[in-house]
Each structure stands twice: as C-alpha cells, then as structure tokens.
Amino acid sequence: MFAAALVLALLLRGNAVVAIAVLFLVFVPIEKLFALRPQRVFRRGLLTDLTHLFVNNLLVTAATIVLVVVAALPLLWVRAYDVVSMLPAEVTIPLAVALVFLGSYWGHRLTHQVPFLWRFHAVHHSIEQMDWVASGRLHPFDSAFTQAVTVLPLFVLGYDAGVFAGVTVFVTLLALFQHANVRLRFPVVRWVVNTPEWHHWHHALDEEARDKNFGLPVVDKIFGTAYMPKGQRPVAFGTTTPVPQHDYLNQLRFPFTRAARGQLAEISN
Ligand SMILES: [Zn+2]
Ligand SMILES: [Zn+2]
Secondary structure, three states: OHHHHHHHHHHHOOOHHHHHHHHHHHHHHHHHHOEOOOOOOOOOOHHHHHHHHHHHHHHHHHHHHHHHHHHHHHHHHHHHOOHHHHOOHHHHHHHHHHHHHHHHHHHHHHHHHOHHHHHHHHHHHOOOOOOHHHHHOOOHHHHHHHHHHHHHHHHHHOOOHHHHHHHHHHHHHHHHHHHOOEOOOOOOHHHOOOOHHHHHHHOEOOHHHOOOOOOOHHHHHHOOOOOOOOOOOOOOEOOOOOOOOOOHHHHHHHHHOHHHHHOOHHHHO
C-alpha cells in the first residue's frame, strides 16, 4: 500500500525514473518469490520494454489529448451543459468509475476487432515473457486510442482534469500488476479486479482464450468474454502476428508495414 502511494505521488510529480526504480524494488522480489515461470530479471527484450515505459508516456499523453479534443468537437455542446454538476455528489464518482471500466473494455475490444487497430495492438500481444515491465510494451497510438475512448465520455459529461489524472494513475498501476510474473491466485478478488491470473489469459496463445478478458472481470462477464478456467494456466504467451521482438523502433514501425497488413485476420475474426 505504501509503495503504491509512493509510486502514485512520484508519477503525479512527473518523476518517472524514480517511480520505475521504486517499482523495480517492489516487483522484482515478488516475482522472484512467487514466479509463475522462472525467468531472469534481465531477460531478453527488457531494454525494449523499458524504452516503451519511458518514451511512450509523453507521446501517449499528447496523442490522447488530440484524439479526445477532435472526437469531442461535435459533442462540445453537451459538455456546455456540465451534466456532472447536475448530479447528486454521491453519484459522480461511481458513475465515473463505471464509465471508465465500460470505456476501457470497449476501447480494448475494438483494438482486437477492427483490423486497422489490431496492427497497433499486436505490438502489446507480442509479449512472450510476462512481467510487470512488459506491461509497457504498447504502441503509443494503441494506448492513446484506448485512453481516448475511456476518457471521452467523462470529458463530454463535464468531469474535470483531476478525475482524468486519477484515472490514468489507477489504470497504470493496474496494468503493471496484471502483467506481473506471479502465480498467486486471489480468491474472490480474482473475479472482482484484474489479477495476473486474469490478464495472463488475455495474452495466452491457447485457442479457447482468444479474444477474452478485455477488461474488468465483471464487465467481461456481462458481455460474454470472460475466461478463467479453474486450476489451469496458459500454455504460452504471444501472437502469430509477426511483430519484431526486442526492437523498439521496429515495433513502432510495425503497424505501417506490409507484414502487419497480411496478418489481420488472426484475431479479428
Ligand atoms: Zn489485447
Ligand atoms: Zn496486457
């Protein structure tokens, strides 16, 4: 809890280097003690994923703002009504939370179902060794798209910047946790919040797990995409889309290559 609060404070102050150092100290011992699969801390591709974690933050923030503003232009008249201020105070935060989880679910699901978006999201699914650092492997456009879909309803309804900052930090911490290389199962909680067990299935190569677990377990339950069989673990992680491994610049370039175009049907059908 203390570590989470510290990381949160550091991220809010823009101190990403120290935040990542703290995360290193928190996650590395946990992953060593409770490893799902034994693997070296300095595994292949670690530098690539750290580059994603550092560099993408800035690109994603800029791109998200542009996407939200452009998408919201036709709806700015709704924001003028400031719907949030008309709601009872006790409703505003639960409503924001519900909208965030619905938005992130559908944003993520679209990246699997729209071939053009899958080109970008395939970079995230190229992870073959799961750990907290791997959570950073996201094409900036992919992150920006999902974040924009997530915050757009909040923006249109009149929520302020503080709520967006809170959402971003919460989603980042959850992303780090759900990718961690830990075998721990969390009774009951495993159907309430995203745990490594839950999200690892999203990355599984197993046929039955394809296009499952896009968001919060309860949201996936509602839309019929939940998959977490008892007592089983994924056979392997990855994608058959040929994303270059261990090469940051080529991963950024991948969605614009001929290889990306040829592989679209893999997950989108
Ligand atoms: Zn995905
Ligand atoms: Zn993931």
